[in-house]
Amino acid sequence: xxxxxxxxxxxxxxxxxxxxxxxxxxxxxxxxxxxxxxxxxxxxxxxxxxxxxxxxxxxxxxxxxxxxxxxxxxxxxxxxxxxxxxxxxxxxxxxxxxxxxxxxxxxxxxxxxxxxxxxxxxxxxxxxxxxxxxxxxxxxxxxxxxxxxxxxxxxxxxxxxxxxxxxxxxxxxxxxxxxxxxxxxxxxxxxxxxxxxxxxxxxxxxxxxxxxxxxxxxxxxxxxxxxxxxxxxxxxxxxxxxxxxxxxxxxxxxxxxxxxxxxxxxxxxxxxxxxxxxxxxxxxxxxxxxxxxxxxxxxxxxxxxxxxxxxxxxxxxxxxxxxxxxxxxxxxxxxxxxxxxxxxxxxxxxxxxxxxxxxxxxxxxxxxxxxxxxxxxxxxxxxxxxxxxxxxxxxxxxxxxxxxxxxxxxxxxxxxxxxxxxxxxxxxxxxxxxxxxxxxxxxxxxxxxxxxxxxxxxxxxxxxxxxxxxxxxxxxxxxxxxxxxxxxxxxxxxxxxxxxxxxxxxxxxxxxxxxxxxxxxxxxxxxxxxxxxxxxxxxxxxxxxxxxxxxxxxxxxxxxxxxxxxxxxxxxxxxxxxxxxxxxxxxxxxxxxxxxxxxxxxxxxxxxxxxxxxxxxxxxxxxxxxxxxxxxxxxxxxxxxxxxxxxxxxxxxxxxxxxxxxxxxxxxxxxxxxxxxxxxxxxxxxxxxxxxxxxxxxxxxxxxxxxxxxxxxxxxxxxxxxxxxxxxxxx
Numbered sequence: 001x002x003x004x005x006x007x008x009x010x011x012x013x014x015x016x017x018x019x020x021x022x023x024x025x026x027x028x029x030x031x032x033x034x035x036x037x038x039x040x041x042x043x044x045x046x047x048x049x050x051x052x053x054x055x056x057x058x059x060x061x062x063x064x065x066x067x068x069x070x071x072x073x074x075x076x077x078x079x080x081x082x083x084x085x086x087x088x089x090x091x092x093x094x095x096x097x098x099x100x101x102x103x104x105x106x107x108x109x110x111x112x113x114x115x116x117x118x119x120x121x122x123x124x125x126x127x128x129x130x131x132x133x134x135x136x137x138x139x140x141x142x143x144x145x146x147x148x149x150x151x152x153x154x155x156x157x158x159x160x161x162x163x164x165x166x167x168x169x170x171x172x173x174x175x176x177x178x179x180x181x182x183x184x185x186x187x188x189x190x191x192x193x194x195x196x197x198x199x200x201x202x203x204x205x206x207x208x209x210x211x212x213x214x215x216x217x218x219x220x221x222x223x224x225x226x227x228x229x230x231x232x233x234x235x236x237x238x239x240x241x242x243x244x245x246x247x248x249x250x251x252x253x254x255x256x257x258x259x260x261x262x263x264x265x266x267x268x269x270x271x272x273x274x275x276x277x278x279x280x281x282x283x284x285x286x287x288x289x290x291x292x293x294x295x296x297x298x299x300x301x302x303x304x305x306x307x308x309x310x311x312x313x314x315x316x317x318x319x320x321x322x323x324x325x326x327x328x329x330x331x332x333x334x335x336x337x338x339x340x341x342x343x344x345x346x347x348x349x350x351x352x353x354x355x356x357x358x359x360x361x362x363x364x365x366x367x368x369x370x371x372x373x374x375x376x377x378x379x380x381x382x383x384x385x386x387x388x389x390x391x392x393x394x395x396x397x398x399x400x401x402x403x404x405x406x407x408x409x410x411x412x413x414x415x416x417x418x419x420x421x422x423x424x425x426x427x428x429x430x431x432x433x434x435x436x437x438x439x440x441x442x443x444x445x446x447x448x449x450x451x452x453x454x455x456x457x458x459x460x461x462x463x464x465x466x467x468x469x470x471x472x473x474x475x476x477x478x479x480x481x482x483x484x485x486x487x488x489x490x491x492x493x494x495x496x497x498x499x500x501x502x503x504x505x506x507x508x509x510x511x512x513x514x515x516x517x518x519x520x521x522x523x524x525x526x527x528x529x530x531x532x533x534x535x536x537x538x539x540x541x542x543x544x545x546x547x548x549x550x551x552x553x554x555x556x557x558x559x560x561x562x563x564x565x566x567x568x569x570x571x572x573x574x575x576x577x578x579x580x581x582x583x584x585x586x587x588x589x590x591x592x593x594x595x596x597x598x599x600x601x602x603x604x605x606x607x608x609x610x611x612x613x614x615x616x617x618x619x620x621x622x623x624x625x626x627x628x629x630x631x632x633x634x635x636x637x638x639x640x641x642x643x644x645x646x647x648x649x650x651x652x653x654x655x656x657x658x659x660x661x662x663x664x665x666x667x668x669x670x671x672x673x674x675x676x677x678x679x680x681x682x683x684x685x686x687x688x689x690x691x692x693x694x695x696x697x698x699x700x701x702x703x704x705x706x707x708x709x710x711x712x713x714x715x716x717x718x719x720x721x722x723x724x725x726x727x728x729x730x731x
Contacts (some may be wrong), residue, residue, distance in 0.1 A: 004230050005722050012224035012730045015325055017266040030272075035279035037160040039081055047077035060154050063190060071152070072122030078158060079120035082165040083108060090120060090165040092128045092150040095180045096135040097593045099394075099483050101311050102171075104130060105164055125167065127151045136596070138589025140177050147174040153182060156308050159278045168308055177586050181485035184581045186304055188212075188492035191579035195499035196349060196357065199376075202506070202516060203369040209352040212492055215300030215472075216310050217284075219341035219480050220317065221293050221329035222264060224730055227722045228327040232616075233608050237601075238331035238396070238481075241609045241700070242617070244708040245337040246725040249291060256289045261731045264294065267324040271296070274316050280309040290338035291728040300346060303492070307485045310343070314481075330481040333399035335724060340400030341480035342407075345487060348472035349373065359471035368520065371426070372502070375527040377473060378413055380498035381466055382534035384490070384575065385411035386555030386566035388466070389477070391490035394594075395601040397479030398560045407465030407477045409558045410549045412536040414464035420537065427528045463540030493581040500578070502527075561689035564594045595685040602692040602700075606676055609700055613665050616720045617707050624714045625658045657713060661706040668706065672699035 044053055052073045059066050066074075082090070091103040110119045128150045135148075149172050156168035171180035178184050189212050196210035228234050233241040250256075260268065268285045275282045275298075284297040298309065314330060321328045333340040349357040355366075357373040381388060389411050401409040415423070465477035478487045502523065509519035533552035538545060550556050557563050566572060567587050576582040582590070628651045635648055679691035711719060 005720055006717075008224075008226035008230040008722060009726050009730065011226040012726070015224060015226075015263065017263045017324070030276050033273070034276045034281075037085070037277045038279040039078055039158045040279070043081055044077065047081045048074060056154070066126075066152070066154050068122055068126060070122075071126045075120050075122045075125040078125065078165070079108060079118070082120075082158075082160065083118070085160055086163055087160055087165045088163045090124070090167065092130070092152075092169040093166040094130070094150050094169045094171040095182050095311060095483060095485065096171060097138075097179065097181070097590065098136060099481060101315065102130070102135065103164075103166065104128075125152055128169075130171065135171075135179060136593040137173065137179055138592030138596075140173050140175070140179065140585065140589045148172065148179060149174070153186070153304070155186075155302075156305050157279065159312075161278070177589065178582065181307070181483045181489070182304070184586070185307060185485040185489040185492075187581045188489040188496065188579065189303060191496040191581060192349075192492045192499075195496040195503070195579075196373075198503050199372065199499050200351060200357075200369070202372075202520060203365060204351070204353065204355075207351045207353055207355075210357065211350045211352070212303040212488070213300045213348045213350055213472075214303040214306035214484070214488060215298065215346040216306060216484055217295055217297040217342075217344040217346070218310065218313065218317075219288055219293065219295045219343065221290070221334055221341065222267070222321065222326045222731065223292065223329060223727055225322070225325045225327050227727055227730065230722050231727070233605075233612060234327070234329070234334070236608050237605050238329060239334040239399070239605075240336070240724075240727070241605055242612060242704045242707040242711075243336065243721070243724050243727075244711045246723070246728060249338045249724070249728065250289055253289070255287050255291050255293070258287045260285070260287055260294075263324065264731055267321060267326060268294070268296070270323065271313075271317060271320045274320055275309075275313050278312060278316075280313055282313070288339065288341075290335070292731055293339060293341065300348070303347075303488050307483070307488065310484055332394075332397045332479040332481060335728065338728070342400065342476060343478045343480050343482060343484055345475040345478050345484050346469070346472050347475060347488065347491060356471055358468075358473065368517075371422070371524060372520065374419070374468070375423075375524060375531060376498045376502050377495055378531040378534055379502075379527055380491075380494040381411065381413055382531050383498065383571065384494040385534060386557070386563070386569065387494065387572045387575075388475075388487070388490055389555060389557075390563050390566040391487040392475075392477045392479060392482065393560045393563045394479060394482065395560060395598045396481055397477075398558075400479065401477065401558075407463060408540040408545070409563075410540065410546065410554055410556055411465050411477070411534075412540065412549065412554065413473075413534050414467040414537050415535055416468065416537065419468060420535065423528050423535075427525055429525075464536070465540070489581060493576055493579045496579045497575045559690070559693050560598055561595060561686060561693050564591050564598075564686075564689075567591050567594075592685050595689040598689045599679070599685065599692050602696055603676065606672055606696050606700055609703060610669050610672065612721070613669060613703060613707050617710055618662055618665060620714050620718045620720055621658050621662055621710045624718050625655055625662075627715070628655050628658075654713060658710065661710050661713075664706045665703055665710075668699055668703040672696060672703065675699050 041057070044056075048056070052070055055070055056066065056074060059070070087108065089105040089107050091105045093101060093103050096102050106124070108118055108120050109116045130148055130150055150169040151172070153168045153170055158165060158167045160166070168182070170178070170183040170186070172183060173179050192212055193210045197207055200207040200210065223234065231240065233239065272282050272285070281299040281301070282296055283299055284295070286295055287293070288295045296313070298306075300306065301309065317328045330341065332342070351357065357369065358377075360370050361367045389409065401407060465475070467474045467476060475487055475491065478484050505523045506519045509522060510516055514522070533554060536545065536549075546556060555566065568591060573584050573587060576587060577584065632648050632651055675691070675695035679688050679696060682688040682691050711723070
């Protein structure tokens with residue numbers, strides 16, 4: 001096995017770029033090939049008749065169901081376009097509760113009178129029936145109740161991957177419950193749009209829709225495939241279950257925004273080309289903080305389309321990486337001791353009139369509107385901070401939170417000095433009198449003269465899980481491998497419910513006889529006081545903050561299985577039900593899926609770790625120990641007893657250290673196996689997940705401690721697994 005390691009290192013070092021220069025002509029502008037594999041609205045004009053197209057656009061833009069008669073005509077146009085582009089198959093592309101995507105390919109033909117006929121009907125476009133029992137359902141579907149439906153989402157355009165037409169769809173059970181992330185995400189955008197429009201009427205009667213926008217930032221690691229295949233833990237779990245820190249990692253801060261390695265840059269160019277072809281507007285690429293860690297980010301889009309694009313780009317990344325003999329690591333914490341990877345979700349609200357509701361305005365009324373929506377987001381995050389943590393928690397993301405610049409496992413909101421000062425002054429303000437505060441310029445403050453608040457009015461806080469960044473909120477706690485729809489639908493629903501509450505509060509005061517502006521101002525002042533516990537601009541890693549957060553009543557739980565419980569809090573069930581995003585049955589099923597997934601991932605890691613230490617680590621340690629013992633015996637044959645004691649002093653120490661670590665590992669593997677067997681006997685998924693968290697994970701950590709110590713003792717030529725210095729610095 002040691003030979004495999006050195007052979008892998010040699011291959012990785014000698015690897016040359018595999019970039020296919022024919023796929024992108026040097027200097028060719030992105031707009032030439034952007035969305036060339038997407039059935040865009042421009043493409044629709046060529047393949048669908050005018051009347052049908054107008055009705056389709058009107059239905060999509062206004063959120064109405066597409067009639068099946070229209071679907072038939074649209075399907076004909078899609079088939080002509082797709083086959084003209086070389087497509088031979090089509091698939092409903094959906095998002096089951098696996099964090100990934102699913103697809104089943106069917107050919108564009110049917111058999112009639114013994115002959116093949118090209119066919120793609122409106123029914124084939126409109127819906128299909130995947131086997132719902134073979135995907136995670138949390139008990140909604142049983143093996144003997146297999147029927148489920150995938151149904152066309154016309155708001156997300158169809159696209160081509162190779163010779164396959166992909167149709168974005170929702171995925172629901174025969175009984176109607178959502179079995180995916182897209183269905184409740186779309187429901188949440190509808191609920192938020194309605195609630196936000198109702199509040200917008202206080203400021204602008206022309207606002208008829210509010211769109212939720214998302215700009216994601218995808219972090220990832222790259223590892224040469226030869227090194228990847230020489231590490232069974234990377235292959236099977238996506239992270240290194242053991243490995244001593246490299247003497248040099250990220251402490252010199254020389255990788256972040258540094259020059260991109262040539263081979264990596266070729267991968268990025270290829271990735272961007274493939275992403276742009278399917279309409280993903282990727283714009284940013286750079287080195288991240290940790291060695292061999294990188295990031296890509298697009299221009300923001302509608303949250304539903306942006307989420308589709310993120311899932312699609314993760315799939316494209318893996319495919320393109322293989323062409324370049326890399327493997328993409330999307331695990332949140334593939335390497336101990338250096339930064340993990342997140343998927344920062346930049347979230348904002350925009351009206352149909354083009355106004356960003358989270359951007360400070362240029363006149364008093366716009367700023368009153370901005371303050372209103374800002375505070376309602378703060379109130380929603382405070383009320384449901386535990387739920388928002390549950391929306392991003394997983395077995396993989398739990399390793400990342402709270403260390404190496406990752407947000408802590410306590411949800412708080414960073415506002416920055418200027419916005420915080422504005423809220424503090426407003427809290428003390430009189431609705432009838434303006435006051436002056438000093439910021440970047442003098443700003444009069446009062447309900448009749450809300451100040452002009454400048455853009456880029458916040459600093460950055462890398463320890464904040466939910467930060468205001470000038471004209472949007474950045475949900476930094478979302479994990480790199482996650483479907484960000486889980487976090488976005490929870491946030492959307494929470495804000496929608498809060499806006500409903502705000503409107504009721506204001507309308508009650510107006511009904512009691514207060515003028516509208518006075519009513520708005522009074523409720524705003526109440527909210528400023530009420531949301532103070534969620535506001536925190538300091539160091540989220542400090543022990544003082546953990547104690548302070550507990551005093552403030554924030555959710556400080558760190559056990560992932562227990563955090564998942566927050567989906568079933570009374571206020572969570574009520575909120576999701578009130579907004580029609582998830583019913584109680586759907587919530588309970590999602591919890592079951594999350595607990596079961598947590599258990600399975602830790603179980604797999606445990607088994608892989610046991611194999612690694614028994615079949616890779618201990619044999620290397622024993623071989624080295626044997627070599628030292630043989631050396632001791634050889635010395636005894638040549639030197640005097642007194643000289644032997646002096647000469648073998650260090651060897652004796654190392655031999656004893658090896659024996660101590662080997663004994664501890666063997667005992668640890670026994671303890672871990674016993675803990676796993678006991679956890680498997682628990683009566684339900686929640687109890688199993690808790691047992692794996694409380695007993696199996698600690699046993700794994702103890703084994704790792706001793707294995708990492710042996711890595712530093714055993715002769716390098718005998719060590720079988722690629723080390724951190726090789727995994728992190730060879731590109």
